[in-house]
Amino acid sequence: MLAPSVERADGTAHTLGVAARDRYPAYIEWLSDRTGVSVPLNRLGVLQVALSPAGVKGLGRSANPGTQWLDRAELTDLEPSLSHALGALYSPDDGCVDNVRLLHALDVLLSQSPRVRRVAARVTAIDATQNSAGATDSGGARYDAGHIVVAAGAWSGQIEGARFARAVLPVRGQLVSYAAAPCRHTLYGPRGYLVPRGGSAIAGSTMEQVGFSAGTTPDGIARVRTAGEEICPGLAGAPPLAAWAGLRPVTPDLLPLLGTDPELRRVVYATGHSRNGVLLAPLTADIVCDLIFEAVLNLNISQYRPDRF
Ligand SMILES: Cc1cc2nc3c(=O)[nH]c(=O)nc-3n(C[C@H](O)[C@H](O)[C@H](O)COP(=O)(O)OP(=O)(O)OC[C@H]3O[C@@H](n4cnc5c(N)ncnc54)[C@H](O)[C@@H]3O)c2cc1C
Known part of the structure; x- marks a missing residue:
């Protein structure tokens, strides 16, 4: 999303x-x-669907200038599979x-x-001085570099020398996909969400602190199915196409660690994007380039200082 x-x-x-x-x-x-x-x-917009009078009230409180309330008739016009809902908050x-x-x-x-060399290796340590940087992999190979970008997701904190990445912890999310495509819009319900994906739909997701265990569980999948099927009851009983899980790189304030190490300018942090790493990826890449080339930044990134925890 x-x-x-x-x-x-x-x-x-x-x-x-x-x-x-x-x-x-x-x-x-x-x-x-x-x-x-x-x-x-x-970019059809996201609908936060109200399934009860309490849901209508709650969503009313979270409305802001960019959002629009759709009553039952307007919602059904936009998304016929939501005829059971009482209305929705629309973020167009x-x-x-x-x-x-x-x-x-x-x-x-x-x-x-031709300018990129990809190496299938696990970095175990990084080091840097004012003028150089380097990484070492689990086989002992050494890679010298102008800059190091710490971007190893939930595993960033395991890399020796990536001192600020210790604040990043793995949080598991389980997902289920369905062969049916009941909606055109991205839908949020009270317990989860449903995302259209071509001719299918994906329901998510759990937030579980279970270390680096990245498998699915019967309980997690059942919860995700309940969340998706209450948004679109037409999915109930449909056998899931697939179920899988991933690990989010989560920081205490759910915001990324994005910026240069204040003491080692050759180490740039771009990790800890928590629940929004797909959303933030292209802009993060722009910012990382600007940091490395010491260009003037168009955005204020002080809120994401890597040393803030
Ligand atoms: C269930 C679920 C739903 C999500 N939904 C959304 C969403 O709707 N919208 C959104 O914006 N975000 C969402 N996210 C979050 C998003 O996926 C993450 O924030 C994002 O993937 C983080 O990107 P990353 O590149 O930092 O880490 P990752 O995508 O985890 O990539 C890290 C990479 O580094 C590699 N790596 C790890 N350790 C090492 C090492 N030591 N050496 C070398 N390589 C290493 C890994 O193999 C991996 O390839 C979701 C996540 C989950 C789990």
Whole structure:
């Protein structure tokens, strides 16, 4: 999901989320021009669906200037599968992207680039001085670099020398997909969400602190199915197409560690994006480039200082 209006952060973090969302169309076009891979981007908006009078009240309280309340008739017009709902809060500029196609496009792009060498290795340590930086992998190989970007997701804190990344912890999320495609919009319900993906739909997700265990559980999958099927009852009883889980890199304030190590300017942190790493990825990449090339930043990133914990 690309949903900064729904998963709303405070202050400049909200501005960053909105800028990241609005960066997507040009980014997708740029990738497609270079790779021939088209990445489906859905900007039809996100609907937060009210399924009870208490839900109507709660959503009313979270409305803000960018959102619009849709009554039952308006909602059914927009999304016929929601005829059981009492209304919805509509965030018209949010949406979702097909992250699997996106990763495929990036894979194609990088495999074509003569300037990128990819190494399948696990970095165990990084080090840096004022003038140089380097990484060591689990086989003992050494990689010298102008800069190091710490971007190892939930595992960032395991890398020796990435001292601020200790604040990043893994939080598991389980997901289920269905062969049916009951909705065109990204939908949030009281307990989870439903994302349209081509001819299918994905329901999510749990937030579980279970270390680095990345498997699914019967209880987690049951909870995700309940969350998705209460949003679209038409899915009830449909056998899931697939179930899987991932680990989010989560920080205590759910905001990324994004910036240069204040003492070692050759180490840049771009990790801890928590629940919004897909949303923030293209803008994070822009910011990392600007930091490395010491360009003037267009956005205030002081809220994400890597040493704030
Ligand atoms: C269930 C679920 C639902 C989500 N939904 C959304 C959503 O709707 N919208 C959104 O914006 N975000 C969402 N997220 C969050 C998003 O997926 C993450 O924030 C994002 O993937 C973080 O990107 P990353 O590149 O920092 O880490 P990752 O995507 O985890 O990538 C880290 C990479 O580093 C590699 N790595 C790890 N350790 C090492 C090492 N020592 N050496 C070398 N390589 C290493 C890993 O193999 C991996 O390839 C969701 C996450 C989950 C789990």
